[in-house]
Ligand code: SF4
């Protein structure tokens with residue numbers, strides 16, 4: 001007797017959960033504007049990312065190909081997993097002084113955990129996170145990027 005009871009009880013709960021699911025489905029069918037799930041990649045063209053999305057670390061340059069990185073290395077020291085390597089060179093200024101400038105800012109996207117510490121500690125606001133998030137590559141070497149552009153220099157006044 002008990003087995004028969006359990007049998008019908010199972011059927012009852014199965015129908016109940018089916019009904020609950022169908023209620024949600026039909027609600028979205030008749031009110032599609034209420035759908036919150038994004039259909040990616042079909043919606044790629046009109047996809048808007050939130051400003052706070054951390055896609056990858058970038059170094060903004062202005063129209064004169066200038067960045068704000070003084071090569072101080074603070075971001076490299078603070079990065080918990082060695083994702084950043086700041087390579088600098090020492091140059092001589094017109095007034096005969098020695099000065100350290102950025103040579104290469106190397107960022108390994110494949111190792112980054114997007115903690116945001118590097119951006120937070122940078123005293124010059126030289127790096128930011130872009131919200132570009134599509135990074136699929138066939139070769140992980142391609143995830144190692146040089147963030148300062150070819151021929152770029154330190155922005156005047158950012159020393
Ligand atoms: S976000 Fe974190 S892990 Fe990524 S480079 Fe910055 S400090 Fe390193």
Ligand code: SF4
Pocket residue numbers: 068069070071072073074075076086121122123124125126127
């Ligand atoms: S990005 Fe900022 S913290 Fe990192 S080396 Fe350049 S100036 Fe220093």
